[in-house]
Structure formats: structure tokens, C-alpha cells
Amino acid sequence: MHSKVLRTIYTFFVGILLAIFVGVGIAAFYPEPKYPDMPAELKVMQVPHEDTKAQKEESEKLLITQREFDQKAKTYEDQLKQYNRNVSIIALAAAILILIISLSTFRNLEVIADGLLLGGVITLLYSVVRIFGSGDDKMRFLVVGIGLATALALGYKKIYPA
Template structure:
């Protein structure tokens, strides 16, 4: 049975899968407990649209009576009002959701940094999950937010990323801690060394065979 080594391919796959699963968990959790307030408005717009289609009945506008045309205008005005309202509440929801996602991403990345030495594979998965969640939150505000909200969200993401990167890569090396060769790199180098030795042995055998033939 294959033994899983720290830093090996199975460990990398597990860390990547853990990052994706953590991102999905955070996203589903936030949407479950912090749903968009625009959903009820969108349901009302769909109901009004269905009512409009039933009233129209596939007939051209000229074939409608005066009362039916007045009802059509009332329905369309209501849809327009609901659409503007849904857009406004969606922007507010996107801002708050983006901040929540960035907060969870910061938490996951902080835990990954604090436990990097004890739980290498898990910390890598948490770090990836934090990065993916951060991208999710920033992408959400870029798609629906205003210019100021986008700037604030990107600024927060940049500050958090720089801070985590400093703690993870700069401070640990600057503190006099020995930087050990990763297990994956050592395995690759050992494999290359073995291949070089095999090629040298083959070349030596060819050289001896040519000398014996002469």
C-alpha cells in the first residue's frame, strides 16, 4: 500500500481539493445565512411577467382593449420599479457579502500561517481555500459594486494578502529558522540523480563493449 509522504503528489492533490472544498463551504454557508434580499423582488418580477404574457395572449398591442393596455402599462411600470429596487439592494448585499468572504478568507489564511509547521498539508489547503475565497469576494464586488466599494474591497484584499505573505514567507525566514528543502523537491532531485547514474552506467557499458570489440 502506497505511503503518503508530506509534500508528495497525493499531499498536493489533497491540499488543492481541501482549498476548493473550503471555498465552496464558505460560499454556500454565506449564501445560506446571508441570502440576497433581491430574490423576493425577482420572484415578484417573474410573476408580473407571467401576468403580462397571459394578458397579452400572443396578440399584438393594437388588438388589446384600452383597459388591457392600461393594465399592461401598470404591470410594466411595476416591473421597472422592482428592477431598480432589486439593483439597489443587490449592490448593498454584494458589498456586505464581499466583506464577509474577505473576513473568512483572512481567518483561513491566518490559521494556515500559524499552523504551518505543525500541519503542513492542512495549512496549504487552508491557505489555498483562503486565496480562492478572497478571489470570490473580490470578484463579487467587482461584478456588482460601485467604484468606491470596489476600491475598498481590493485594498482590504491587498493588505491581507501582503500581511499573510510577509508572515508566511519573509518573517519565518528572517527569524533565523532553518529553511529545509521541501520533501517534493528532495524526491525530484533524488530521482534525477538516479537517472543520471543509470545513464552513466549505460555509457560505461557501451564504452567497455567498444573497447572489447577493438
């Protein structure tokens, strides 16, 4: 009884730690794009007291600054969608590699194999979650389809080993 509980805890620990390791590794070597800093003059709303020429020029400058910032924010959003797509693909590849290793290399070490299997499944789930931030329906379909096929193959291989 004690051994079974310890094995289960160890399996979950390895699985969760492995998924975190993959996520942290991706973030360390492929950093996320940074949101542009908002210009200081746009942070404080100024209400004009008079309708003077200087005030109109100031309003025009603020409008130009706002448009420039909006363009930078749009560029950031596009970069973030691309980043999410790439992270999803990297995590998907890592998940499949981990799952293959768990079902082949460590097949005889059941506790480690199960921990790797759980880590691969969690990493696969992370990949599916990240693809939803990409805004690309076809990539979502592809990643979810690969995830489904992997889950079905895994279940078959684990339940009916050759």
C-alpha cells in the same frame, strides 16, 4: 515522490473544499434576494385589432402593470448590489480569518496549513469577484486594496517565517 504528489493533491482538495464551504455557508445563512415574477399578462404580447375604448383601457392596465414590474425589478437590482457588497465583506472577513489560522494555529502541520492558506486565498478571490457586482467603486477599491495587502503580507510571512 508519491508522498509529495499526495500532499499536493490533499492541499488543493482542502483549499477548494474550504472555499466552497464558505460560499455555501454564506448562501445558506444569508440568502440572495429573489427576482420578482413577471406578471402573466406581460409575458404574452397582444396586438390590438381595433382601437376601441375597451382596448385602450386594457392597454392602460398593461402599461400600469409594466411600470409596477419595472419598479420591482429596479428594487431587486438595488437589493442585489447591497447583497453583493455584504457577501464580499463577509467573504473577506472569512478569508482573513482563515489566512490567520493557517499561518498561526496550523503552522507546524504544513499540509493542513497550506490547504487552509489556499482556501483563504480562493475565498479572498471570491470576495473580490463579488464586490464587482456591488456597483460601488470605493468599496471595490477598499476590498481589492485589502486583498492586495493581505497577499503581500502572506507572501512575506510564508516565504520569510520568523
